[in-house]
Amino acid sequence: MRITIACPVAMTPDANHLAMVLAFGPADALTYNGGTWQDGAGNLYSAASGVIGSQFLGLATSPLARPSWDTGNVVNMAGAARAQAAVALIQGDASPLASPTQITAILGDDGLAALALMGLVPVEAAP
Amino acid sequence: MRTLAFRGLRLSRLGAMRGVGGGGPAGIASLFAGGQQGAWFDPSTLGTLFQDTAAATAITGAGQSVARINDRSGRDNHGIQDTASKRPTYQTAPARLALDKIDDVMLVTVPAGGWTGTMVLATDVGTASYEVTIPAGAYEIGGRDNGKYFPGGALVGQVIRNGSLTSGEKAAAEAEMVANGAVASYGAVTNMALFWRNRAEVTQFPLIDTSACTNLTSAWESCSNQVTVPSYDTSSVNNFRSAWYANSNIVTMTLLDTSSGSGFVLTWANCTSLTNFPANFFDDISGGDFDYAFYSTNLSEASIDNILVSLVASGIAAGTRRFLQTGGSAPSVAVGQPAIDTLRARGWTVIVTGGY
Numbered sequence: 001m002r003i004t005i006a007c008p009v010a011m012t013p014d015a016n017h018l019a020m021v022l023a024f025g026p027a028d029a030l031t032y033n034g035g036t037w038q039d040g041a042g043n044l045y046s047a048a049s050g051v052i053g054s055q056f057l058g059l060a061t062s063p064l065a066r067p068s069w070d071t072g073n074v075v076n077m078a079g080a081a082r083a084q085a086a087v088a089l090i091q092g093d094a095s096p097l098a099s100p101t102q103i104t105a106i107l108g109d110d111g112l113a114a115l116a117l118m119g120l121v122p123v124e125a126a127p
Numbered sequence: 128m129r130t131l132a133f134r135g136l137r138l139s140r141l142g143a144m145r146g147v148g149g150g151g152p153a154g155i156a157s158l159f160a161g162g163q164q165g166a167w168f169d170p171s172t173l174g175t176l177f178q179d180t181a182a183a184t185a186i187t188g189a190g191q192s193v194a195r196i197n198d199r200s201g202r203d204n205h206g207i208q209d210t211a212s213k214r215p216t217y218q219t220a221p222a223r224l225a226l227d228k229i230d231d232v233m234l235v236t237v238p239a240g241g242w243t244g245t246m247v248l249a250t251d252v253g254t255a256s257y258e259v260t261i262p263a264g265a266y267e268i269g270g271r272d273n274g275k276y277f278p279g280g281a282l283v284g285q286v287i288r289n290g291s292l293t294s295g296e297k298a299a300a301e302a303e304m305v306a307n308g309a310v311a312s313y314g315a316v317t318n319m320a321l322f323w324r325n326r327a328e329v330t331q332f333p334l335i336d337t338s339a340c341t342n343l344t345s346a347w348e349s350c351s352n353q354v355t356v357p358s359y360d361t362s363s364v365n366n367f368r369s370a371w372y373a374n375s376n377i378v379t380m381t382l383l384d385t386s387s388g389s390g391f392v393l394t395w396a397n398c399t400s401l402t403n404f405p406a407n408f409f410d411d412i413s414g415g416d417f418d419y420a421f422y423s424t425n426l427s428e429a430s431i432d433n434i435l436v437s438l439v440a441s442g443i444a445a446g447t448r449r450f451l452q453t454g455g456s457a458p459s460v461a462v463g464q465p466a467i468d469t470l471r472a473r474g475w476t477v478i479v480t481g482g483y
Binding site: 050 | 190209212213228229230273345349369372393397419422423
């Protein structure tokens with residue numbers, strides 16, 4: 001199963017802390033970088049897409065615990081919790097459109113199709 | 128799990144032995160037999176793929192994320208991805224690293240001195256060999272620019288060798304990768320948007336089959352070390368938007384078939400060295416959207432005249448009709464300016480260097 005996530009650039013610091021909690025380690029602080037996707041209003045997003053295991057959604061929606069590797073308190077747990085609260089997993093009839101006020105997530109095998117469903121396009125070079 | 132890991136280790140060692148010419152068949156392995164620097168990534172050798180960066184847990188089946196692909200060249204230039212979401216997915220039939228073209232990329236550390244030579248890149252939609260110059264440091268295997276741009280949907284094989292390959296060596300390497308399941312020709316691809324964007328390491332692109340392609344949007348955008356554009360068959364392309372945007376080392380444009388073309392927005396914008404542009408390039412175009420097409424170029428007077436005269440020859444007098452050039456020379460009084468007059472009489476908005 002694949003999940004594709006669009007994170008408003010303002011939320012990427014918190015979202016990277018959440019990624020460290022839900023994935024494997026400090027390298028997951030690089031999950032979101034830059035604002036290379038944009039919506040129709042010009043709001044910028046960072047996108048990530050990856051294969052997840054069957055336990056992922058349960059972990060992602062449960063109270064967060066500091067990862068066992070994080071003995072040095074690298075993870076900002078308050079930031080991770082803020083990001084978790086901002087996640088909108090699109091299901092049913094909910095609008096799939098990305099919004100600068102939420103972290104939008106869609107399950108599906110085609111990540112690019114998910115971003116298109118969110119109304120996002122790559123940021124183009126300007127002359 | 129231990130058994131699987133052990134199997135992976137054994138396969139890895141066998142692969143490495145073949146990779147350095149240790150008794151296996153020649154072919155790609157022979158390209159490194161003299162100790163040449165480079166890398167060889169071969170997803171068909173399952174023992175080179177791992178679920179972790181330390182190479183402790185082997186990839187055992189389709190659908191697993193690949194954290195590490197070991198180099199079969201014998202130089203230990205392995206591909207690594209530390210961040211979970213950026214890892215490609217192993218798939219079979221053919222064995223390949225599927226790329227989401229959002230963030231999937233692996234990094235290889237190119238040693239001091241860098242690599243100048245040939246890259247053979249085999250994908251699920253086409254295979255080709257490129258001349259490259261790659262500086263020392265991190266280099267992206269898979270999607271360029273943090274995983275976003277790749278000429279296909281999956282990596283079936285990749286060789287980079289310091290020191291150019293002969294045409295025979297290129298053909299043999301490509302054939303070996305095609306035997307592993309790569310598609311040989313790009314001839315069936317209709318949409319090449321973003322395929323080679325930001326490939327600044329490529330100094331010479333190969334002549335590939337683009338005969339079915341209708342969309343070249345940003346295909347070679349920011350390929351800043353490309354000097355010569357091959358004579359592609361672009362007869363089916365209707366959208367050339369940003370195709371060669373910011374190719375700052377192109378001086379002379381190659382004559383191409385634009386008979387299906389209608390969209391040329393930003394196509395050569397920021398090609399700051401572009402000086403020579405052939406006559407008759409646009410004689411048979413299908414539409415006239417040239418907004419920012421020649422923004423910040425260095426066109427000679429003869430070249431901008433060639434372009435304007437060719438637009439007149441196209442006869443376009445309906446639909447979008449706009450043209451912009453900045454930088455370089457102004458159109459000539461004798462040839463360019465009368466052409467602009469004709470275009471404006473046909474409803475074009477024309478902005479050129481010099482302000483005529």
